[in-house]
Structure formats: C-alpha cells, structure tokens
Amino acid sequence: MKAVLMTATGSPEVLQVQEVPNPAVPVGNTELLIRLVAAGLNPIDTKLRSRGTFYPEQMPAILGCDGAGVVEAVGTGVQRFRPGDEVYFCMGGLGAHQGNYAEYTVVNERFVARKPASISFAEAAAAPLVLITAWEALYERGRLEPGERVLIHAGAGGVGHVAIQLAKLKGASVSTTVSSEEKANFVKQLGADHVIFYKQMDFVQAALNWTNGEGVDLAFDTVGGETFHKTFPAVRVYGDIVTILEPNANTIWKNARIRNLRISLELMLTPALLGLEQSLQHHAEILEQSANWIDQGRLKIHVSHKFPLKEAAKAHQLLETGSITGKIVLLISDE
Known part of the structure; x- marks a missing residue:
C-alpha cells in the first residue's frame, strides 16, 4: 500500500x-x-x-x-x-x-x-481529535452547565469551531476571539453570541463588559503561551479555565490564585x-x-x-x- x-x-x-x-x-x-x-x-x-x-x-x-x-x-x-x-x-x-x-x-x-x-x-x-478534545475540555474538565457563559479562544480554528457548537448544544452562551471579519461571520454562523477581535481590543475587558464585570464561568484556551495567564482576569471568581497547551514556565499565576480558579489541563491523547x-x-x-x-x-x-x-x-x-x-x-x- x-x-x-x-x-x-x-x-x-x-x-x-x-x-x-x-x-x-x-x-x-x-x-x-x-x-x-x-x-x-x-x-x-x-x-x-x-x-x-x-x-x-x-x-x-x-x-x-x-x-x-x-x-x-x-x-x-x-x-x-x-x-x-x-x-x-x-x-x-x-x-x-x-x-x-x-x-x-x-x-x-x-x-x-x-x-x-x-x-x-x-x-x-x-x-475525531477536535471533537473529543472540545467535548472533554468543556463537558468533563470544565463541567459546563446550561446557562453558563463561556470564552473560547480562536473560535474559527479546528478545536474552537467545534467547541462553540458543543457549548451551544449544552445551553451555554459563547464569546469567542477571532482575527478577522471573515472569521467573525464564520463563528456567528456556528452560534457564537459575542465576538471579540483580539487584535483590535483587550479581550479581557471585552469579556468583562459582556458579563457585566463578573467574568465568564469557563474559559477554554486553545492558544497557549501568554494567552493562558492573560485570560485569568476574564474568568469569574471560583470559575474554571481549561487549556490544551502545557503552561509555560514563566506563567504568572497571581490572578488565578486571587480569583481561586479551578485550572484543568486537557490532552485527549492521554x-x-x-x-x-x-x-x-x-x-x-x-x-x-x-x-x-x-x-x-x-x-x-x-x-x-x-x-x-x-x-x-x-x-x-x-x-x-x-x-x-x-x-x-x-x-x-x-x-
């Protein structure tokens, strides 16, 4: 063959x-x-x-x-x-x-x-890989419940575009980050309720504005690097953040600790x-x-x-x- x-x-x-x-x-x-x-x-x-x-x-x-x-x-x-x-x-x-x-x-x-x-x-x-990853991250690691508010990074990507749909199927409201109008239109068609142009605005402030200053119940990081720890202030106190990337050694954990976040790692290859x-x-x-x-x-x-x-x-x-x-x-x- x-x-x-x-x-x-x-x-x-x-x-x-x-x-x-x-x-x-x-x-x-x-x-x-x-x-x-x-x-x-x-x-x-x-x-x-x-x-x-x-x-x-x-x-x-x-x-x-x-x-x-x-x-x-x-x-x-x-x-x-x-x-x-x-x-x-x-x-x-x-x-x-x-x-x-x-x-x-x-x-x-x-x-x-x-x-x-x-x-x-x-x-x-x-x-398969993106479905399983998004399912485990949202439903199992993040324990997503109906009515909760979710921030999904890179919503137009492989994992992100599936995660938006799985979150909506669970009855959640979804905010997602994108880089262009074309991608914004794409994620809206998938059901995204709120779109953040991360190159043009502070995604943390945008997420806080969307949630009346409270922060999202669950953030799903599909990007890694600085995006992971920069997301901490966008999550409500006692909220959840799930990442599919290994946190960097220089990750700044202060905001996660102050807000008492539950942090989960998702690797569907385990x-x-x-x-x-x-x-x-x-x-x-x-x-x-x-x-x-x-x-x-x-x-x-x-x-x-x-x-x-x-x-x-x-x-x-x-x-x-x-x-x-x-x-x-x-x-x-x-x-």
Missing part, C-alpha cells in the same frame, strides 16, 4: 510517499481492517514531525491520528461491524502504532465509531499514550453521540483545505501557518 512515511525529524520535506506492506488481515480477534478514504491533520502531527514522535526508536513512522474509511475485513471476534461499514476514529499516529497517512490500517472495533451518514469522508476524518483502553472506548462513545448530532444537523465540521496523500508535506506547510479556519484533510482514495 501507499503511505506517507516520516523518514526523519525535521521540515515537511521529511514526509515521503512510499510503498509499504499492507497491514495483516485481522483473524481471531476484535480488530478491523479499514480502507482509509481520508485522514485529518492536526497540530500534533506537525509537532511530532518537527520534534520527533513519542517513540523515536520506531522509525520511520506514519503520522495521522484521525481517519475515516470503509471496513474491509473483520476478526472473528468482531461483533459491532462488518465489511462495508463506514467508520471514523482517532487512533495511531504517535509513533508506536501506524497512523492514518496510508491506504489501510487496523483498529480495534472498541475504538471505532460509525461515520455520520450525512457528511463526506473528508469531513468525518477532520472530526489514553493512547498510557494504554487506557476504557478511556479509548469512551472516545468512541463521544464520536457515536457526535455522529447523531451531525446527522441531525446540529453539529457541523468545517474542512477548509483538501490535499491528495502525495501532498502531505504541502498540507503540513499550510497547517503551520496557524491561520487556518476549520480543518485540513488528506484525501487517500475516492469516496
């Missing part, structure tokens, strides 16, 4: 299309052989490419955590799927197990969800890195519920750019500009 191999650590040019052996057809187990139609790109892919995977001794590597495709064969213990089923999932791509920049992969049925019927494979492949199978199964359950909302027209996945598999390097270059609306996808085969 064709696959994009990360042949070394470095620039996007280390991604090379090569012929590699097909994965073994599953026999006597609960695994699925999946013909991949599309693979989603995420910032973790570019970080692993430039810095090295979590398993540097296992090179070359195939990146790509997100995939969508068709079940080709099943192990004898499989109960939920059969050949021909369309699926999507977040599995592999961290260095230990094959990722989804390839024509085929093998995944345990417990970690796979049925693809939403109403969307394309490209849209489905763009969804179950894969630590081998937590029950949590990986929970990820599939999140995708199943999200598929229901997608098919009901209550949740949308925005794909801004599509590249053929052979242009994975170009896709990485674009992702690293940091200005993408929605998601980027690699197309592996015809739908």
Whole structure:
C-alpha cells in the first residue's frame, strides 16, 4: 500500500510517499481492517514531525491520528461491524502504532465509531481529535452547565469551531476571539453570541463588559503561551479555565490564585499514550453521540483545505501557518 512515511525529524520535506506492506488481515480477534478514504491533520502531527514522535526508536513512522474509511475485513471476534461499514476514529499516529497517512490500517472495533451518514469522508476524518478534545475540555474538565457563559479562544480554528457548537448544544452562551471579519461571520454562523477581535481590543475587558464585570464561568484556551495567564482576569471568581497547551514556565499565576480558579489541563491523547483502553472506548462513545448530532444537523465540521496523500508535506506547510479556519484533510482514495 501507499503511505506517507516520516523518514526523519525535521521540515515537511521529511514526509515521503512510499510503498509499504499492507497491514495483516485481522483473524481471531476484535480488530478491523479499514480502507482509509481520508485522514485529518492536526497540530500534533506537525509537532511530532518537527520534534520527533513519542517513540523515536520506531522509525520511520506514519503520522495521522484521525481517519475515516470503509471496513474491509473483520476478526472473528468482531461483533459491532462488518465489511462495508463506514467508520471514523482517532487512533495511531504517535509513533508506536501506524497512523492514518496510508491506504489501510487496523483498529480495534472498541475504538471505532460509525461515520455520520450525512457528511463526506473528508469531513468525518477532520472530526475525531477536535471533537473529543472540545467535548472533554468543556463537558468533563470544565463541567459546563446550561446557562453558563463561556470564552473560547480562536473560535474559527479546528478545536474552537467545534467547541462553540458543543457549548451551544449544552445551553451555554459563547464569546469567542477571532482575527478577522471573515472569521467573525464564520463563528456567528456556528452560534457564537459575542465576538471579540483580539487584535483590535483587550479581550479581557471585552469579556468583562459582556458579563457585566463578573467574568465568564469557563474559559477554554486553545492558544497557549501568554494567552493562558492573560485570560485569568476574564474568568469569574471560583470559575474554571481549561487549556490544551502545557503552561509555560514563566506563567504568572497571581490572578488565578486571587480569583481561586479551578485550572484543568486537557490532552485527549492521554489514553493512547498510557494504554487506557476504557478511556479509548469512551472516545468512541463521544464520536457515536457526535455522529447523531451531525446527522441531525446540529453539529457541523468545517474542512477548509483538501490535499491528495502525495501532498502531505504541502498540507503540513499550510497547517503551520496557524491561520487556518476549520480543518485540513488528506484525501487517500475516492469516496
């Protein structure tokens, strides 16, 4: 099969299309052989490419955590799927197990969800990591409740545009930061109640004005760096802030302590890195519920750019500009 191999650590040019052996057809187990139609790109892919995977001794590597495709064969213990089923999932791509920049992969049925019927494979492949990240950050780390007010940074981005919709589905009011009128129109279409042009105004003051000086109940940081600690004053006393980035060593914690904030870290890759199978199964359950909302027209996945598999390097270059609306996808085969 064709696959994009990360042949070394470095620039996007280390991604090379090569012929590699097909994965073994599953026999006597609960695994699925999946013909991949599309693979989603995420910032973790570019970080692993430039810095090295979590398993540097296992090179070359195939990146790509997100995939969508068709079940080709099943192990004898499989109960939920059969050949021909369309699926999507977040599995592999961290260095230990094959990722989804390839024509085929093998995944345990417990970690796979049925693809939403109403969307394309490209849209489905763009969804898993950002859906799980936003779901865990808002519903589980942030304990979001109906009627609460949420500040979501970078609402037009991959995680952000899904987080806006999940917050609205929970019955929350949403304020979000954007950099342009085009992105403002985009997030309003997703349901954002209040838009902050962070390049033109102080987002903290804007959030305080929106909440009559009280601060938001929950802030969701998808940007990191100084944005994380600069957000503290925008959160109400005894409120929550969740970040998907590791706080810097020079983070200024004073405002968080004075306001007695509950601070949570969200890394949806934890179950894969630590081998937590029950949590990986929970990820599939999140995708199943999200598929229901997608098919009901209550949740949308925005794909801004599509590249053929052979242009994975170009896709990485674009992702690293940091200005993408929605998601980027690699197309592996015809739908």
